[in-house]
Amino acid sequence: MVDPRVSVINERLSRISRIVAVSSGKGGVGKSMVATTLALTLAKKGCRVGLFDLDFTSPSTHIILGAEKIQPKEEKGIIPPTVHGLEYMSLIYFVGDQPAPLRGADVSNALIELLAVTQWGSLDFLVIDMPPGIGDAVLDLVRLVKRIEFLIVTTPSLLAFETVKKQVELLCELKMPIIGVVENMKMTKAKGIEAATEKLGLRFLGEVAFDEGVEDAIGDVEKLLATAIGKKIQLIVDSVVLAEKREPRCLVER
Amino acid sequence: MHEWALAEAIIATAKQIAQKEKLKEVTEVTIKVGELQQVEHSILRFAISELKSEIFKNAKFRILKAKTTLKCRVCGNTWQFKKEKLDRDTAEAIHFVPEAAHTFIKCPNCGSPDFEIVVGRGVWLETLKGVK
Numbered sequence: 001m002v003d004p005r006v007s008v009i010n011e012r013l014s015r016i017s018r019i020v021a022v023s024s025g026k027g028g029v030g031k032s033m034v035a036t037t038l039a040l041t042l043a044k045k046g047c048r049v050g051l052f053d054l055d056f057t058s059p060s061t062h063i064i065l066g067a068e069k070i071q072p073k074e075e076k077g078i079i080p081p082t083v084h085g086l087e088y089m090s091l092i093y094f095v096g097d098q099p100a101p102l103r104g105a106d107v108s109n110a111l112i113e114l115l116a117v118t119q120w121g122s123l124d125f126l127v128i129d130m131p132p133g134i135g136d137a138v139l140d141l142v143r144l145v146k147r148i149e150f151l152i153v154t155t156p157s158l159l160a161f162e163t164v165k166k167q168v169e170l171l172c173e174l175k176m177p178i179i180g181v182v183e184n185m186k187m188t189k190a191k192g193i194e195a196a197t198e199k200l201g202l203r204f205l206g207e208v209a210f211d212e213g214v215e216d217a218i219g220d221v222e223k224l225l226a227t228a229i230g231k232k233i234q235l236i237v238d239s240v241v242l243a244e245k246r247e248p249r250c251l252v253e254r
Numbered sequence: 255m256h257e258w259a260l261a262e263a264i265i266a267t268a269k270q271i272a273q274k275e276k277l278k279e280v281t282e283v284t285i286k287v288g289e290l291q292q293v294e295h296s297i298l299r300f301a302i303s304e305l306k307s308e309i310f311k312n313a314k315f316r317i318l319k320a321k322t323t324l325k326c327r328v329c330g331n332t333w334q335f336k337k338e339k340l341d342r343d344t345a346e347a348i349h350f351v352p353e354a355a356h357t358f359i360k361c362p363n364c365g366s367p368d369f370e371i372v373v374g375r376g377v378w379l380e381t382l383k384g385v386k
Contacts, residue, residue: 007266103368113351
């Protein structure tokens with residue numbers, strides 16, 4: 001008895017140049033905001049970009065995008081609809097705004113199904129909004145897709161950074177490339193996270209000041225791109241994401 | 255034609271197995287299709303016939319239906335999935351991603367969405383026969 005779906009996943013992703021998973025050890029640090037802003041910024045720069053909301057039990061990128069009444073097309077698989085220039089995929093097409101109480105094996109199965117049937121076509125970037133932690137979604141992506149780069153989001157809180165350290169250790173053990181760490185929702189001038197990031201051997205991508213306007217920008221992508229997070233992500237895109245021709249490597253020697 | 259993507263997966267997997275087993279020709283492939291995903295057998299069969307390569311030219315593709323058994327993790331109740339009980343939109347959601355069942359189906363005994371899909375989820379390759 002063999003599950004045939006796994007065999008086509010890499011073929012489905014074969015015309016995507018780079019796959020970036022926006023990830024964190026903790027929830028509530030702004031992964032979805034960073035992932036959506038990153039995808040929108042890359043699209044504004046003329047890249048062909050997909051956004052895949054992999055936070056199956058708590059999807060939120062559709063709310064950030066203000067995406068309503070959209071459905072994928074069925075054609076030799078599933079073709080994601082275009083939302084604000086992004087090829088956009090989410091479990092919400094199938095479960096709407098109702099809860100999807102999934103256990104680990106169900107998360108894996110849904111992930112494999114969507115990776116096997118989604119026809120992304122040619123993309124410069126696929127940005128993945130990850131669920132928090134180092135559970136099924138991270139392990140499955142590492143196992144099935146392999147050529148993923150991680151962009152890690154933390155807050156200034158040591159509680160968030162403690163989980164980031166564990167995540168970094170895991171990703172380095174698995175030899176996964178890490179683009180760097182973004183410190184989100186910063187309210188002081190403390191440099192603790194920057195120093196701790198560099199101590200891990202990782203690149204500190206920058207800090208995003210806490211911006212009250214972000215809440216008001218939910219559902220309005222132009223407003224979102226004008227917030228502190230929008231401006232910082234644009235700098236990161238220009239100075240790091242688009243500036244590097246080759247995939248970055250994990251900088252930690254183990 | 256979501257079935258097309260699944261047919262591609264079946265052909266790719268069958269080919270991998272045939273290569274691993276050093277088969278010159280595949281003679282029979284048995285595919286099981288769980289009722290939960292409601293895959294159209296005729297579309298799947300058509301897609302397979304369009305996609306199959308030389309090694310499958312004389313192969314018989316058997317597509318068998320498998321009943322779906324669900325088991326509640328809360329009260330232990332076991333029951334069979336019945337498509338007829340679903341409206342069109344719900345049936346379609348589960349067709350694309352069977353895990354959507356946890357949103358729409360509840361245990362008929364206790365009402366919990368926390369159930370296990372014991373058997374009959376989606377499409378799987380049951381057996382493959384060939385000539386070395």
